[in-house]
Amino acid sequence: MDTKADYYNRYFAAMYDTDRDAAMGIIQSALDDGSLTAEELLIDVISPSILKLEHDMVQEKKATLAQHYICSKISSEMTDWLLEQVDRKIMNKGVVILGTAFGDFHGLGKKIVGCVLNSNLYRVIDIGVNVSPETFVDTAVKNNARIIGVSSMMIHTAIGEEGARGVCSELERRGLRDKIKVIVGGAPFRFDDQLYKQTGADGWSPDAIEAVKVVDRLMKEKANV
Amino acid sequence: MSSARQRFGDLMSGQLPDRVPVVCNLLEQGAKEMGMSIKDYYSKGENVAYGQIRLIEKYGHDVAWAFHYTASDAEMLGSKKSIFPDDGPPNVGHLIIKSIEDIHKLKIDSRIFNTKSHQELLKTIDILKTELGKEYPILSAVVGSYSMPAILMGIEKWMELLFTPQAGEAVNLLYEKCSQFVNLRCQALLEAGVDMIIYNNPLASAAFITADEFKKKALPWIHKDVQTTGTAGMVYFNGGGEINPMLPALVEHSGFGAFYINPMDDIREAKQIVNGKGLVAAPINDIKLLRFNEEEVKNEVERIISEGKEGGGFIFGTLVMPYGIPEHTIRSMINVAKQAGQY
Ligand code: B12
Numbered sequence: 001m002d003t004k005a006d007y008y009n010r011y012f013a014a015m016y017d018t019d020r021d022a023a024m025g026i027i028q029s030a031l032d033d034g035s036l037t038a039e040e041l042l043i044d045v046i047s048p049s050i051l052k053l054e055h056d057m058v059q060e061k062k063a064t065l066a067q068h069y070i071c072s073k074i075s076s077e078m079t080d081w082l083l084e085q086v087d088r089k090i091m092n093k094g095v096v097i098l099g100t101a102f103g104d105f106h107g108l109g110k111k112i113v114g115c116v117l118n119s120n121l122y123r124v125i126d127i128g129v130n131v132s133p134e135t136f137v138d139t140a141v142k143n144n145a146r147i148i149g150v151s152s153m154m155i156h157t158a159i160g161e162e163g164a165r166g167v168c169s170e171l172e173r174r175g176l177r178d179k180i181k182v183i184v185g186g187a188p189f190r191f192d193d194q195l196y197k198q199t200g201a202d203g204w205s206p207d208a209i210e211a212v213k214v215v216d217r218l219m220k221e222k223a224n225v
Numbered sequence: 226m227s228s229a230r231q232r233f234g235d236l237m238s239g240q241l242p243d244r245v246p247v248v249c250n251l252l253e254q255g256a257k258e259m260g261m262s263i264k265d266y267y268s269k270g271e272n273v274a275y276g277q278i279r280l281i282e283k284y285g286h287d288v289a290w291a292f293h294y295t296a297s298d299a300e301m302l303g304s305k306k307s308i309f310p311d312d313g314p315p316n317v318g319h320l321i322i323k324s325i326e327d328i329h330k331l332k333i334d335s336r337i338f339n340t341k342s343h344q345e346l347l348k349t350i351d352i353l354k355t356e357l358g359k360e361y362p363i364l365s366a367v368v369g370s371y372s373m374p375a376i377l378m379g380i381e382k383w384m385e386l387l388f389t390p391q392a393g394e395a396v397n398l399l400y401e402k403c404s405q406f407v408n409l410r411c412q413a414l415l416e417a418g419v420d421m422i423i424y425n426n427p428l429a430s431a432a433f434i435t436a437d438e439f440k441k442k443a444l445p446w447i448h449k450d451v452q453t454t455g456t457a458g459m460v461y462f463n464g465g466g467e468i469n470p471m472l473p474a475l476v477e478h479s480g481f482g483a484f485y486i487n488p489m490d491d492i493r494e495a496k497q498i499v500n501g502k503g504l505v506a507a508p509i510n511d512i513k514l515l516r517f518n519e520e521e522v523k524n525e526v527e528r529i530i531s532e533g534k535e536g537g538g539f540i541f542g543t544l545v546m547p548y549g550i551p552e553h554t555i556r557s558m559i560n561v562a563k564q565a566g567q568y
Contacts, residue, residue, distance in 0.1 A: 061436075063435075065384075065432065065434070066384040066388065067388075069381070069384045070384065070385070103310055105308070105316060105317075108381050154313050154314065155313065155512060155515070155548075159515075188512055191488070191510055191512035191513065194516065195512065198515075198516075
């Protein structure tokens, strides 16, 4: 078996068992014996592993959500650690501001999405729960972010004035609406794939794998502006 | 025409009722009826009772809710703050468990019944029993012990604890204490006179676990939760996640006699699995009701009823109706359901 595939399989197994220390040991040994570079580990081991785990969970109903959450945390931690060893400029696909809408204190979905985006080389700034539209926009401007992600678990925070809709109006008010894209997600959106339209957002996603695809797409659209 | 109570009675004794019963989970909407903020509404049990009475008079559905909100379970265990929005359900604002030590310290005893949350709920139950009890079944709800830690320590901390080596004992202890709470609470609700308890177990749904894991880890706690009361009057509720994958184990081993599935669960499949060994309640996807026009409402309600009605044992329902659904939409949903549900 080739080295990459071997490390991928071993790392995936360790992560799947939520064994952080074993996962870290495998990455360390790949670096130590020089078989893979940090870049290769990021792109060919860490990122595909977490995407496969989520695929197993969503499509094949093999993994549980708690496991998914822990794995996404392991994955994000490994990414941060490897990123210390590479040229961040090359390995950074862009900055994403992520938070939970004002009046909403649920952070699990957002955290998973954040960890998975991070493991896919976006620099994620998680600004927590109960975030006002102004804070979303201030943080995006300060960090030169091109994407704002707003999570909500309840319908009134998902489509209310102080949620993503408020973020979109605040961007508009500051003349930034075409520069910064807004993406939404969370339980209510999963019940109605049209719901995101009521918020004025540019996209939505039902899970973290899709979130990576949507953010990739919006970044491309952005690049063409 | 039967009363709502007879309708459910028929269903439970295996007979065909005059029509499919309609459960409509209107909660905060009662505050609107009473002309109050959601916070004021929930501050007194009588507000909720009269809110429910007005809702039934207005819309004509078949059950009255003697239930306030999920966060009140946490209040009964010492949570000092719930957050009341203007246009949605209250939320837990103070998590009472911050460490493993707090799990050890948590005491479950009859003091939970001295709390304002419980006392106000008793008032709601009492008024509803007196005013509507002859005609309507009175419903309440509990969160199953398998899901309860989420409102005591926050779901992220809970998931982390589940995967902390050496925390197994604390995890079991918290389940155990939650289950003691559920036993006490169900018993008190039934003694106070509620007819049915909606047993809400979202962390045991397919949104979180596999069917295998359900059998191994969730089912034993479901058994423990109903040790005191038994399962008469208990309805197993999906809590927002899909439960068809769990139904075979639930039907076979839980002793529950009614299963309230998710809008994403296939109704025909659920009826096939339950196979007459209990009732199936199937809800409309009520988040879509925020935007559906009359035609869309009609089609969706008729679809649900036509998939579930045959042979009886079927209830039409909703999940937790969002506050913003227009009144005319609620009306037409209920009217179409009554029409389409005739036997
Ligand atoms: C588990 C659960 C509970 C549990 C735990 C909740 C928690 N997280 O702390 C308990 C029992 C405590 C609970 C209680 C309540 N719940 Co609840 N609950 C659920 C359930 C089944 C799953 C939610 C969840 O945690 N999923 C796991 C996480 C990881 O998934 P997620 O948040 O969806 O995130 C994923 C995606 O959405 C996406 N994503 C998330 N955020 C973002 C952000 C971006 C930018 C992107 C791109 C993607 C993205 O990626 C994530 C990873 O895959 C949902 C229904 C459902 N099927 O989703 C209802 C649901 C959220 N609950 C609901 C309600 C109403 C409540 C209550 C308010 C009920 C009440 N009246 O008291 C209470 C509030 C409790 C409180 N906080 O005080 C409603 C909300 C809709 C509405 N009507 O407003 C839902 C949708 C069920 C329903 N349809 O009625 N609940």
